[in-house]
Amino acid sequence: MLDGCTARCQSEMTEYRQSGYWKGELLGSSLRRWAREQGKRTALVGSRTRLSYAALDAWADRLAAGFQAAGIRPRERVVVQLPNIPEFVAICFGLFRCGAIPVFSLPAHRNREIRHLAEIAEASAIIVPAVLRGFDHRAMAAEVCDAVPSVRQVVVVGEPGPGQRALAEMDLPGSEAGAPDPPGDPADVAFFLLSGGTTALPKLIPRTHEDYGYQLRAAAELCRLGPDAVYLAVLPVAFNFTWGCPGVLGTMEAGGTAVLAGDPSPETCFALIAQERVTLSSVVPTVAHVWLEALRDLEPPPDLSSLRVLQIGSAKLHREVAERIGPAFGCRLQQVFGMAEGLLTMTRHDDPEESVLTTQGRPLSPADRLTVADPVTGRPVPDGAVGELLTRGPYTLLGYYKAPEHNARAFTADGWFRTGDLVRLTGRGELVHEGRVKDVVVRGGDKISAAEIEGELVQHPAVRQVAVVAVPDPLLGECTCACVVPGGRPPRLVELKRMLLERGLAEYKLPDRLEVYDTFPLTGLGKVDKKLLVADVQARDAARVPG
Known part of the structure; x- marks a missing residue:
């Protein structure tokens, strides 16, 4: 799992533990802790469901028992392709609890992508919705199941197809009583995120319990989240941005409530912001632009008074759009640069306005290390010059899964990750994204x-x-x-x-x-x-x- 890791990397891993960045907790145990601390407080809101922390914890235990009864074993990989529904969260924690490893997929993926993920992960199961936006995921999953020998079963949220199993069958009543602690080591892979398309098909990014747990805590702290936080998940929950920057899990780490939007439309999201008193959300510039245009036409204007922060990332945010966010939504803009591979930079609440409008902020962790190098020679560029971003840190990957040739190109000999992003750093240490080396x-x-x-x-x-x-x-x-x-x-x-x-x-x-x-x-x-x-x-x- 740790392709590209050197003795120097091992030394840094020890440092992360000794410095307290890594707490030695499994993600399946994190939910157990949250349930003890928050109990009946609302953890998760879906279109037809409101779940307390205690109820989500019990659901995860029942699903873990169901997955075990269905033959899913520790360390087996399971492709999870679901929209923004509470089942996504419960299934992932159920898999964590039985020691299996979710492989995240996007709802927009089709046969080509799902088959690729199942093959490279040697997945034992695929979990899909029945039909989503007119597309029959059951039929696609059946084709993948027939084509990939390792896939033994397809689990469907909804009505299953021939030879498939309904998720409801996995929900075993009573199994939550006396459920054991999750198996595994905190240094183990917890789940796989997907690379952002820099090669023909996505590569698998192993995220460990320790590194992702730290990311959640650090992001929640930087964003000043507490039990009053209400996060609106607009983008697919399988995105790193939505899942943990601080996202759904970071909000729950802080004791807040995560609300899952069925789609990113202004009609859906504005109604949820008003109804659930949302305080934080994260979107890409495209969604922000659509929301801004919608505000011009809505009469009476929607009640967005609860919104405190709107995070925008994943693509270039032009200054003229950035300047409209605060006045239009009555909230603070937070620019975010990040990658599923790890490194996050964010603007802070107390940053100068010019920094918030024109930069993607500073690194999340004091242990993040950044250097800007000439993409050809690999030598550091002068201060303020544009070059390729190289990084390493307590939540940045040490190697893509089953990709030794790619890892040889993606990492320097001494373990720095070559991001492929062209950036420059300001005098305040803020990152400004200028483009990409990768095509x-x-x-x-x-x-x-x-x-x-x-x-x-x-x-x-x-x-x-x-x-x-x-x-x-x-x-x-x-x-x-x-x-x-x-x-x-x-x-x-x-x-x-x-x-x-x-x-x-x-x-x-x-x-x-x-x-x-x-x-x-x-x-x-x-x-x-x-x-x-x-x-x-x-x-x-x-x-x-x-x-």
Whole structure:
């Protein structure tokens, strides 16, 4: 699990324990502690469910017993693909309690992604909803189950398909009485998050009980959360941002209440903010932009008076949008830079306004270590210059799962993680994100591998050559543009989208636009010059605008 870990890393791990960053607690035991401390206080709110800490704790025990009875053993991996419903939280803690390891998947993932996750994790089970937004996840899971030998069963939240099991069957009444403490070591992997699409398919990021427990405590403290905190989970709960920055789990660590939104629409979320007296939420710039536009049209205006902080991260937040957040929502803006691999930086409540508007703040932990290096030479750049961010710290991964070749590139010889992000540091130590070394499109917070989409599009008979680039977009931050040299009749965008859907790709990965070329500009090394392509796409856009 600890690919890339050196003796120096082991020394740092000992330091994290001795310094108190790592407390030696299993996440399954954390919920037990929260239930003892908070009892009947509300922990979790869904569309039809309100759960106290005690009730959530008991539900997790019953599910753990059900999973064990179904043959799920300690250290087995289980792919969990669910929307923002209380079952997601209860299932994860049930798996923690029986020593199994959840592998998080997004609701938007389809056959290609789920099969990849099941194969690389050698998953023994897949847990899915029955039907979500018109898509039958049971049928997809059945296909994956047939294709991946390790997958023995499919568990469905709702009505199961043929040969599948309903989650309700796993909820064993009475099994919560005298439930044993969870098995395992706090240094063990607790769950797997997914990399953000910097390669063709996501890699698995092992997060341990100790490192994630520290992240929750530190994020909750930085955000000044207490028992009066009410967190609205708008983005998918399987995102690191939503799960623990401080997110759902950090809020519960502080004794507060987590509210799960079924969708990110202003109608849904504004109603929940008013009804549940939400104090904190986290969104991507795209969602913030949609919410801002909705506020202009709503009469009477929604009651957002309880909202204290709106976190925005996962994509570039332009200053003109940042300046509108406070006045529009009557709350503080908190900019966040982070990654599922670990490092988080955040602006603080007492930071100067200019810092909040223009930077992504300072590292979460005093033990976080950052350096900015030249992406080619690896040497540190001068103070204030742009370079690749390298990091290490008490909640940053030591290696991707089953990826030795990738780890050899992703880590320096002495254990620094190469993030692939271009940044600069201000004189106050604040991070400013300037772009990426890696070839990805950050579309509304979703990271899309250009190489993956190119590899699929080139299979279309009308496509001779393709390059996928990120083009600035006022709503999404970046949109996905497929630049194509056709082989005969140029394809239409709708044809390309249809083919990608048929090949099992998630909808968010589909190109937003298509540009046709006779030839591509090349670099001196004979590679497609994507910088020139982006400039040409923007020039085409400017030429189309009436003068």
